[in-house]
Amino acid sequence: MSSEDKTGISHIQPAPSATEPKDAYVHAVEDHNDEVNENLEAKIKNPLKGIPYDQLMRDVEAFAHEKGLEEHIDILRKGALVAQTPDNYGEELVGTHALDEAEMKALRDEVEHKWHMPWRLVLTIVTCSIGAAVQGWDQTGSNGATIFFPDVYGIGSSSTRDTLLTGLVNAGPYIGSAFLGCWLSDPVNNIIGRRGVIFVSAHFCLWPVIGSAFCHTWPQQLACRLLMGIGMGIKAATVPIYAAENSPASVRGALVMTWQMWTAFGIFLGTAINLAVLDHPQNWRLMLGAPFIPAVPLLCLIYLCPESPRWLMKKNRYVQAWKSLTVLRRNHIQAARDIYYIHSQLVIEHKIIGNTTFLTRFAGLFKVPRVRRATTAAFTVMLAQQLCGINIIAFYSTTVFRQAQFSERNAMICSLGFGLTNFVFCFPAFWTIDTFGRRSLLLFTFPNMMWTLLAAGLCNLIPNAQARLGLVALFVFMFAAFYSPGEGPVPFTYSAEVFPLSHREIGMGFAVATCLGFAALLSITFPFLLDRAQTVGAFGTYAGFNAVAFVMIFFLVPETKLRTLEELDYIFGVPGSKFAKYQVTKAAPWWFKRYIFFQRNAVLEPLYKKDEEGRPVPARRDSPLGSDVEKGEKV
Secondary structure, eight states: OEEEOTTOOEEEOOOOOTTSOHHHHHHHHHHHHHHHHOOTTOEEOOTTTTOOHHHHHHHHHHHHHHHTOGGGHHHHHHHHHHHHSGGGTTTTOOGGGOOOHHHHHHHHHHHHTTTOOOHHHHHHHHHHHHHHHHHHHHHHHHHHHTTTHHHHTTOOSSSHHHHHHHHHHHHHHHHHIIIIIHHHHHHHHHHHHHHHHHHHHHHHTTHHHHHHTTOOSHHHHHHHHHHHHHHHHHHHHHHHHHHHHHSOGGGHHHHHTHHHHHHHHHHHHHHHHHHHTTTSTTHHHHHHHGGGTTHHHHHHHGGGSOOOHHHHHHTTOHHHHHHHHHHHSSSHHHHHHHHHHHHHHHHHHHHHHOSOOHHHHHHHHHHSHHHHHHHHHHHHHHHHHHHTTHHHHHHHHHHHHHHTTOOHHHHHHHHHHHHHHHHHTTTHHHHHTTTTOHHHHHHHHHHHHHHHHHHHHHGGGOSSHHHHHHHHHHHHHHHHHHHTTTTTTHHHHHHHHHSOGGGHHHHHHHHHHHHHHHHHHHHHHHHHHHHHHHHHHHHHHHHHHHHHHHHHHHHHOOOOTTOOTTTHHHHTTSOHHHHHHHIIIIIHHHHIIIIISOOTTOOOOOSOEEOSSOOOOOOGGGOTTSOSSSTTOOO
16 A cells, blocks of 8 residues: 655555565664664664665666656666765766766766856855845844934833833844744745745845835834844745755755855845945935845746755655756766655655654654754754854944944944954855864854953953954954854754754744744843943853853754765764763863873774664565555556
């Protein structure tokens, strides 16, 4: 019998073969379930390893007929064989399935010349980058406008009420994102796909932004900013996923981190425009309305990009997924490898998780062990982005510099310097995020952000005005320089990749809601904190938060660099207690030996190990990794 779940993933209810007892098959499926949810051996396993050649070829043929890919059977067979042993670039394949020179070169170049990408993949990343620039610019318009619009709206006094209302207006986009936009990501993605979501979100980042320039009361401004936040939330929860699902593993981190890099560029553009229109009589209205500009090319370019192949496979649209992969990869052998490997993992994933609805997917974020660990890690990195204090600078740098007795123009110039520093220092992450890794970058940057933020606060106590102004600006810029290659790009990159496909939209929505929800909280409370504790107390508070974030990351955030999205099932199958114990008993002592006592011969035993032997797999149609048809019957 066959069935199809609500995500469109076809599967069978397999019967045991004549040569294999029923309980052996049941044990094999349960064994895989245990590996993913409680991966006590910390092994990274290829789901195609161990399948005999004849069986694999039959499975591929049945898969091709079932999914409407009959004309591609030959290349799919090659792709499946490459996926079984991906590290040798297909050089061991002989006979009818031997790869030609172009195919082997494409596989090798994917690792050795990983920046040689097809133009449609480049276009996809450019479009995602524009979406990120919209996000950054939207956030920065209020940075400069905050020193003007409260007086116009009659909320410019230093009373607690007016201070909180100013924070509420500034927090509007984050409230809209956290409470509505992020949670719409899952159902809207399910209906109209990644491209459709980005197209719709661009409208929310266009019309309300223009409207915000014409508002005459703070409730009107708040309404426009809430609507803008809906678009920001849906977009922030979708664009990094879209980039991650379209990118090969070798450059996925670098390509997904363009979200943060171009968000930083949007912040820089916003601060530049704020400075450029400072002397205009309608300066604050121009500051709030200008961010509509990059939303226009985003609307135009998104439908020139291919849809996410993983989303198409999730909807059982394999022919379109094949077409999408062929324009996102340089050679058809890469597309064949990826489509069969992803399909194999989707079948396993369905057997573990089963049919889902919005409510069961949300519950699964906390109930399914593998998903719960991903939720914890994504929550940690997103919360850490707010705890580090970057948004108190991004939202209120002009206000902070004004309180340090900068003139309005000098405060704007220093905000521009902050935006430029934030953008320029994102570039090192292109090379470090997939080499040093996500976790290592975080553990390096948090201590440095802590001391620079504390130093910036303490410098406000210097009596000499010139020295005070110079040192406050210097340490704020240094803070941005440490933030940008680490905690800047990692959270959205990390959260977009750690969830299984079944929970990717709802998981990313939860992660982004965490980030923007706490951004809203900070935006509302920071003017009050700044007024009561002054800059020294406010910066000191966030310096302490950096220390808390460092500890959380050390114990809760596994490394994901250079892993396929499917291999991450095994990474997050390792129990949290085992991961934490390894960090305390192995990783930390090794670090002290290597970098404090300079023992260059110190060796760190790896936590995760490749399973070279492969996992025993039940025969033919009983295999959870094999074809989704029974005896050739169409599903």
